[in-house]
Amino acid sequence: MTQIKLHNTKTRRKEVFTPLNTDNLRMYVCGPTVYDRAHLGNARAVVVFDSLFRLLREVYGADHVTYARNFTDIDDKINARAAATGRDISHITEETIGWYMSDMGALAALEPNIMPRATDYIAQMITMTEDLIAKGHAYAAEGHVLFNVNSCPDYGALSGRSIDDMIAGARVEVAPYKRDPMDFVLWKPSNAQTPGWDSPWGRGRPGWHIECSAMVHDHFGHSFDIHGGGNDLMFPHHENEIAQSSCAHPEGSFAQFWMHNEMLQVEGKKMSKSLGNFFTVRDLLQQKIPGEVIRFVLLSTHYGKPMDWTQKKADNAATTLRKWHELVKNARPASLDGAVLDHVANDLNTPGALMRMHELAKAGDADAVLAAGQFLGFFAADCDWWQPKQASDDVMVRVEALLTARSQAKFKRDFAEADAVRAQLAAAGVEVVDKPGGLSEAVITEAFDPDLLG
Structure with missing residues (x-):
């Protein structure tokens, strides 16, 4: 069996990946907060973990891998969008989930096996919060429930930050009901205009971090294989997830491997609306940049390195993909080239896999190029953007x-x-x-x- 090596954020080194159970491998990735279109940085995380999903399915078999990616459909950003537009929250979230699935599908991302929505797991969040209070890891105050960070001795181990750095980085809310500035919200009160559910602490809604802990435990139990997301989630979100879950279920180990992709720039600058270089996936698709081209560019830089999106890269990707499509149009998939698989198994070295495809294409091995491309998410049966257009x-x-x-x-x-x-x-x-x-x-x-x- 192919040996997979992955960089584990938890240990800060590349390690051989060994599943807890080869018949039931489980991966959870933090999904979107559904109030607006997914931007290009969101897409990078999706394509990265879709590549990992494809690798795990190739090595262990599709029936033995479960991939969960959530939708955060209760959040203050959603509430603000509803207040600003006068639209019902459920209409906003349903529309946005539809946009997200369509845009990620255009990038050839496979649908996860499980796509839980936070609002379907309120009962589990309340139960976990009650358990944390009972174990002395959380406390109720003025309609809020807060996690007691000082009760978790390993807090900060994932990100490697000091308490002072974490306070500065998190821009923590100063509130009189907090015992410590770092304590974070598990439950908060709702007013008449804000969605809420009945709880032992009054009508309210969950904090952001508790939702993933509750959904993960409901589907995967107290120990599972891989947890992923963008490195902007490492702190505070993932750090808080670990604290909640390890204190609620000390018998488990939560995620064995933590993986984080680096951020994305556009033409050498941080993507920002103020700079005019902020793109959603839909923006690029409407500019006639095919989803397959976007995927190629995203895979051309290793997930652990910052990535720069440029128009030149998109143009070069389109040129390469046209040549490959022309090469494989009459090909039949062969067995996956071992070098392509080895590259991806080596900490998702997708740039190396693409270079190997260039070598196979140069050698004229159409069948091998087709198999490798399909493994990496290219050459869908309905993909025809590359075919020459007719002109008068x-x-x-x-x-x-x-x-x-x-x-x-x-x-x-x-x-x-x-x-x-x-x-x-x-x-x-x-x-x-x-x-x-x-x-x-x-x-x-x-x-x-x-x-x-x-």
Whole structure:
């Protein structure tokens, strides 16, 4: 059996992954708070853990792997969106979940086996909160229930932060009912305008962190294999999850492996609405960037390193994928190439797996490229974006005239003019593919606009 090695945030090193039970391997990943479209950074986490899901299924068998990813459908951001729009909260969350599933599906992400919604687990959250109070790890105060951080001696072990650093990083709420500034909310009161449920502490709603602990225990028990998410969740969310779960169920070990993907930038800068470089997945899809291309770019950087999304990377990915699609269009899947599997099994080295696909494509091994691509989430049966688009005869005459002008410029060694013609074609959505012998071919892409041909 293929040996899998993964970087374990808990131990800060790469370790051989050994499931607790090879017949019942369990992975939980923190999902979205459903009040708006998923942005590109959200998509990176989805694609990373989808790749891990595919690896685990390949090695242990699909029937032996359970992947859970939650929806946070009770949150102050959702409440604020409802108040601002006058819409019912349930309508907002249902719509947003539909958007999320559609957008992640466009990236070829497999659906998790379990997709629990927080509002379906309020009873379990109340039960866990009561248990933490009974064991001396939480206390009620002014309609709130707070976790007593000082009762958990290992608090901070996952992130490796000191208490002072954690206070600064968490921007902790200063409240008179807290015994310690680091204590965090398990339950809080609701007013008449805010969703709430009856509880021993009055009508209220759960804090953010308790929901994942309750849902994980309901589905996976007190010990399971892998917990994942973006590294922005490491503290305070994941740190608080560990504290709650380990104190409520000291007989277990909670997650054996913790995995976190690094953050994403756009054109070398932090993604920010104020900088105008904030993209949702839907924004890119509407710009005619295929989901398969987005996935390729996301897999081109190791999940443990910061990733920079650039238009050049997207253009290069589209070019590569078109060539691969053309190569495999009549291929039949072979056994998965061992080097591709070994790369992904080595801490999800997807860039290495893509380089191996380049080697297989260069060797003309279409069957192996098809098998590897399907393993990595490419070459779906209904994927046709790569096929050349048809244009009218008169438009193609204009395209051919520009190709001829470019060829003449290259013959005269006027490379500036040749590059300018190529840029003109690219701006109109025409990709130029140079062939052996100095010939060139025009590929009409999804973004084609004949009015920009000049």
